[in-house]
Amino acid sequence: MIRKARMSLRFAQAMRLPAPLPHVSQVAARMLPRHLDGVLLGAAVTLSMVGALLVWSATLPPTGHAGPTVYAWRHLGHLLLALPLCLALASLTRRALRAYTPVLFVAVTVALLLVLGPLGETVNGSRSWIALGDLRVQPAETAKIALILAVAAVLGRPRPRTPRPPASDVLISLGVAAVPIGLILLQPDLGSALVLTAIYLALLACSGAPLRWPLALLGCGAFTGLAVWQLGLLKDYQVARFTAFLDPHADPLGAGYNVNQALIAVGSGGLSGSGLFHGGQTSGKFVPEQHTDFVFSVAAEELGFAGGCAVIVLLGVVLLRILRVASRCDEVHGRLVCIGVAAWFCVQVFVNIGMTLGLTPVTGLPLPFVSYGGSAAVANFAALGLVMAVHAHNEERRSLEPAGTRG
Amino acid sequence: MGESNRSVKRWSRGVCEHGPVLAAQALVVCLLALLIGRLWYLQVPMGEYYRALAGANRGEAVSSDLEQRLDAVGQQDSDGAVLTAAAAGQPATASYPHDETILARTSSVFGDGTAARPADE
Numbered sequence: 001m002i003r004k005a006r007m008s009l010r011f012a013q014a015m016r017l018p019a020p021l022p023h024v025s026q027v028a029a030r031m032l033p034r035h036l037d038g039v040l041l042g043a044a045v046t047l048s049m050v051g052a053l054l055v056w057s058a059t060l061p062p063t064g065h066a067g068p069t070v071y072a073w074r075h076l077g078h079l080l081l082a083l084p085l086c087l088a089l090a091s092l093t094r095r096a097l098r099a100y101t102p103v104l105f106v107a108v109t110v111a112l113l114l115v116l117g118p119l120g121e122t123v124n125g126s127r128s129w130i131a132l133g134d135l136r137v138q139p140a141e142t143a144k145i146a147l148i149l150a151v152a153a154v155l156g157r158p159r160p161r162t163p164r165p166p167a168s169d170v171l172i173s174l175g176v177a178a179v180p181i182g183l184i185l186l187q188p189d190l191g192s193a194l195v196l197t198a199i200y201l202a203l204l205a206c207s208g209a210p211l212r213w214p215l216a217l218l219g220c221g222a223f224t225g226l227a228v229w230q231l232g233l234l235k236d237y238q239v240a241r242f243t244a245f246l247d248p249h250a251d252p253l254g255a256g257y258n259v260n261q262a263l264i265a266v267g268s269g270g271l272s273g274s275g276l277f278h279g280g281q282t283s284g285k286f287v288p289e290q291h292t293d294f295v296f297s298v299a300a301e302e303l304g305f306a307g308g309c310a311v312i313v314l315l316g317v318v319l320l321r322i323l324r325v326a327s328r329c330d331e332v333h334g335r336l337v338c339i340g341v342a343a344w345f346c347v348q349v350f351v352n353i354g355m356t357l358g359l360t361p362v363t364g365l366p367l368p369f370v371s372y373g374g375s376a377a378v379a380n381f382a383a384l385g386l387v388m389a390v391h392a393h394n395e396e397r398r399s400l401e402p403a404g405t406r407g
Numbered sequence: 408m409g410e411s412n413r414s415v416k417r418w419s420r421g422v423c424e425h426g427p428v429l430a431a432q433a434l435v436v437c438l439l440a441l442l443i444g445r446l447w448y449l450q451v452p453m454g455e456y457y458r459a460l461a462g463a464n465r466g467e468a469v470s471s472d473l474e475q476r477l478d479a480v481g482q483q484d485s486d487g488a489v490l491t492a493a494a495a496g497q498p499a500t501a502s503y504p505h506d507e508t509i510l511a512r513t514s515s516v517f518g519d520g521t522a523a524r525p526a527d528e
Binding site: 205264270280305308312323339 | 425427428429431432434435436438439441442443445446447449450451453454456457458460461462464465
């Protein structure tokens, strides 16, 4: 009997049979990254939960309360879809991040081309959605991640001799960035194109490239903008948005309607607000798109200055934590990924809240983590996952360093 | 001397590497402070002004909604049953007595409606 058991053991060893299957919890624990930035993830999830409440209030029917609306449930559904993706990306290694970059860039380019084809759907004058039955996807959101990873891969290439990227790499990165920006301008989605341009300029300025490059590009951009304005190449609604920004009272029922109504909603909130679900402007649906682009007007009216400030501070926590991860990173690629994500969120936060407060022209940019929108939510949390992958690498490196040498 | 030179070099290298990140952090703080300052200006010093506008907004909306309903009732004057049903569904009319035109039209419609009701029943 014993001889038989020994023989079967030898047979198993000789055949190299696999060990018993691990428990599901062990698999999940292996997939989770070792080092998570709890403050960063907590702030983003809190913003998303606040967003669900604001979306609920903004989409309530005029007849009154009837439980969470379908938009509020969907907003929470987007969060449930985005969080596992965020955690999965946070467990990626630096090599994997670099290896997947070309695949993602090609996939996004194909999706942006599909948008311009028969699969594309026009919403608010911009052909920026792919309609797959009931599901609608906006590839411009994923294009932001693809641009960050691709440009960081080019400008953050390891260079033993000099930390500065040579002119050839700067030109290659410019060509890489021009592809998604050009395709998005063809939709035309001016807001997303401006965000992508800002991301690229931030990456270039922080890559160690001579300052003349970003300054020259800024000069070219300003000259092109002036030429486009003078030649009348902008669409009527785009011109109307700029003129409404310069003088919102000129056409209060036309081009200036959104800005005026948003200002009334924000201003009427006062210090403490009218209370969640009790905003007169919100329940009257005076502000268009108040569950997406103008969601901050709901926060300011119903939660007041205190609530509006809390949302801005939480967004500030997200931005400063991302930049903290960037400052602790010892290699250029990881630092550029974090800076790209921070530039993206910073531009969208400032432009979105700024348009609600009458500081910037109206553009179709959602407020990160707060506005309703599946494509934006998934892309935001995916970008956060990339930052946390860099954070995990930083923490692993720091844990290997002797205690006295830590900065 | 050599040690201090090395530490200065290390510090300057650190500034070159992390200078853009520090500048970005300062920029983020400035932009968020600008947003909070603007929010304060709109909600606290200008709060009363915007609350008055919001009140007028709601009044105007209810008033125009009421006018539209009254127009609809007026268009269906020839159909007695519809007129009664539409007029009976306007409980908010009594809360806007300040608008004389609307009040006059409201009373005329309600007058017709209530007069028509016994006949219908």
